[in-house]
Amino acid sequence: MNDKIIDGKEISSQIKSEIKSATEILKSEKGITPGLAFILAGEDPASKVYVRNKGRACSELGFYSVTESLPENVSEIELLKLIDKFNRDDKIHGILVQLPLPSHINERKIIEAIDHKKDVDGFHPLNTGKMMTGEKCFLPCTPYGITELLKRKNIRTDGMNTVVIGRSNIVGKPVANLLLRKEFNSTVTVCHSRTKDIKEVCLTADIIIAAIGKAQFVKKDFIKEGCVIIDVGINRTEDSNAKTGYRMTGDVDFEDCFEKCGMITPVPGGVGPMTIAMLMKNTFDSAKGVIYER
Numbered sequence: 001m002n003d004k005i006i007d008g009k010e011i012s013s014q015i016k017s018e019i020k021s022a023t024e025i026l027k028s029e030k031g032i033t034p035g036l037a038f039i040l041a042g043e044d045p046a047s048k049v050y051v052r053n054k055g056r057a058c059s060e061l062g063f064y065s066v067t068e069s070l071p072e073n074v075s076e077i078e079l080l081k082l083i084d085k086f087n088r089d090d091k092i093h094g095i096l097v098q099l100p101l102p103s104h105i106n107e108r109k110i111i112e113a114i115d116h117k118k119d120v121d122g123f124h125p126l127n128t129g130k131m132m133t134g135e136k137c138f139l140p141c142t143p144y145g146i147t148e149l150l151k152r153k154n155i156r157t158d159g160m161n162t163v164v165i166g167r168s169n170i171v172g173k174p175v176a177n178l179l180l181r182k183e184f185n186s187t188v189t190v191c192h193s194r195t196k197d198i199k200e201v202c203l204t205a206d207i208i209i210a211a212i213g214k215a216q217f218v219k220k221d222f223i224k225e226g227c228v229i230i231d232v233g234i235n236r237t238e239d240s241n242a243k244t245g246y247r248m249t250g251d252v253d254f255e256d257c258f259e260k261c262g263m264i265t266p267v268p269g270g271v272g273p274m275t276i277a278m279l280m281k282n283t284f285d286s287a288k289g290v291i292y293e294r
Helices: 008-030 045-061 076-087 107-113 125-131 142-154 172-180 200-201 271-288
Strands: 035-041 064-070 094-097 162-163 187-191 207-210 226-231 235-238 245-248
Touching: 008 045, 008 142, 008 271, 035 045, 035 076, 045 064, 045 271, 064 076, 076 107, 076 245, 094 271, 107 142, 125 172, 142 172, 142 226, 142 271, 162 172, 162 200, 172 187, 187 200
Parallel strands: 035 064, 035 094, 162 187, 162 207, 207 226
Antiparallel strands: 235 245
8 A cells, every 4th residue: 555545444453453362361361351332222324334343343353242222212211221231241341332322312411321431432521531631541432543543653743733623522622632642742723613714724734633524625725745634534425436326535635635745544444443443442451451440
């Protein structure tokens, strides 16, 4: 693959291989098998695919996993009871409630019901608070995956200007926080829908992390020569030449930016595989008691 392309598939495979080997040791020495519970409420097609892919990753690594598929009209009480069951199950080290949830369910209430010691998605307020103060905790998987990409590709962050486009609780805010840590020492600017002249801000960036949810938003006139681009976006763009009638594109115009940038993640095959790899890492660390003592 071209040296400019940051291959998330290859790096995630390396990480999963490391976890698989460590899991075999954990099983043989401690008799512990990492266990992950998936809860899927409703019929969202994309959510079904995500859960299936995560379950497949568990099988590949030798994890124990269970998936509970619930109807669209499941009550909040039923969902809370199921979470409580997994909270008390010693075979389960991680609980993942696939988002989005049906509209009648309070998403925040569900996330807060998960034992923070099993919150391998890194969304519980206790874990997000610990992340903000730099304490040991479960990190949200996509931001965690982004920082791991930067590390493993030896991309310099110390003293570099990083522009994060997007301020979501899932990607934008946490990745900005992580890159401010002394481990990375980046100078971080967060842009959003009310930022004046995003293009001018982006032109100051050594690293751009695009997570705004707008297909091909970042063009070559947004970036300076040699800029590193991490594209978090996943958008369906109409394409009459594709069998499905659409193709997956990121928040960055890959072809337009390719020659001018220093390095770039593709969509698909960039950040996406890293998200699953870091979910597996969090689950393994939970089973081993790396984050919180078992």
